[in-house]
Amino acid sequence: xxxxxxxxxxxxxxxxxxxxxxxxxxxxxxxxxxxxxxxxxxxxxxxxxxxxxxxxxxxxxxxxxxxxxxxxxxxxxxxxxxxxxxxxxxxxxxxxxxxxxxxxxxxxxxxxxxxxxxxxxxxxxxxxxxxxxxxxxxxxxxxxxxxxxxxxxxxxxxxxxxxxxxxxxxxxxxxxxxxxxxxxxxxxxxxxxxxxxxxxxxxxxxxxxxxxxxxxxxxxxxxxxxxxxxxxxxxxxxxxxxxxxxxxxxxxxxxxxxx
Numbered sequence: 485x486x487x488x489x490x491x492x493x494x495x496x497x498x499x500x501x502x503x504x505x506x507x508x509x510x511x512x513x514x515x516x517x518x519x520x521x522x523x524x525x526x527x528x529x530x531x532x533x534x535x536x537x538x539x540x541x542x543x544x545x546x547x548x549x550x551x552x553x554x555x556x557x558x559x560x561x562x563x564x565x566x567x568x569x570x571x572x573x574x575x576x577x578x579x580x581x582x583x584x585x586x587x588x589x590x591x592x593x594x595x596x597x598x599x600x601x602x603x604x605x606x607x608x609x610x611x612x613x614x615x616x617x618x619x620x621x622x623x624x625x626x627x628x629x630x631x632x633x634x635x636x637x638x639x640x641x642x643x644x645x646x647x648x649x650x651x652x653x654x655x656x657x658x659x660x661x662x663x664x665x666x667x668x669x670x671x672x673x674x675x676x677x678x679x680x681x682x683x684x685x686x687x688x689x690x691x692x693x694x695x696x697x698x699x700x701x702x703x704x705x706x707x708x709x710x711x712x713x714x715x716x717x718x719x720x721x722x723x724x725x726x727x728x729x730x731x732x733x734x735x736x737x738x739x740x741x742x743x
Contacts, residue, residue: 486730489704491515495533496524509709510540512722514734517594520575523549523557534582543734548575549596557597565612572616591736594627604632614638630701647701654693678724
């Protein structure tokens with residue numbers, strides 16, 4: 485039996501700026517990565533997103549990033565170990581307040597954008613992120629790229645980990661995501677994206693941008709909710725998983741099944 489989590493980055497609107505199709509996407513996912521105010525979101529958006537997640541019985545994870553609203557958290561920043569750890573703790577704490585108010589518990593943490601990509605290769609940043617999570621709650625699941633430094637450091641600390649794959653992103657041969665600045669970084673053909681997702685789950689393989697097949701482990705599939713075809717894309721993936729007999733379960737359920 486194949487089981488996978490379907491996650492989406494949500495709560496990324498702020499103030500007068502609307503981003504994403506959160507309410508429309510929520511019925512089709514099992515885990516929501518909610519922005520915590522640094523790269524996007526604000527207190528009202530966080531509160532509303534958590535409430536809607538509860539209504540749809542979707543588990544919530546923190547989506548901390550660098551303090552970079554203008555760059556949407558996608559610009560690299562050089563920060564110290566102490567700064568990175570404190571940033572993560574601060575953002576987790578903010579989201580936990582809204583979850584507690586709704587009678588919910590935080591399930592996981594998935595760093596955003598540049599923080600996520602840098603920590604995939606930078607051991608010190610990876611350690612800082614993991615330490616920040618561990619000091620808040622060692623029972624939280626860290627969601628990250630298979631083979632990344634972030635997951636390696638998490639395992640050293642004893643954190644639970646989940647391997648994330650992307651439905652609409654191209655891969656380099658080393659398993660990292662192709663930079664958005666490069667041609668071909670996004671998979672725009674919906675049928676191709678769905679076929680790649682099924683292959684990653686059932687065969688543990690994906691074709692890199694060079695044409696070489698590489699191995700991946702898919703505990704959770706990330707779908708984006710902010711593109712022009714976002715809703716149709718999420719629906720199509722959800723339907724394809726069901727047709728292939730792949731059960732959609734939250735990260736918490738998947739990690740408990742391994743214990």
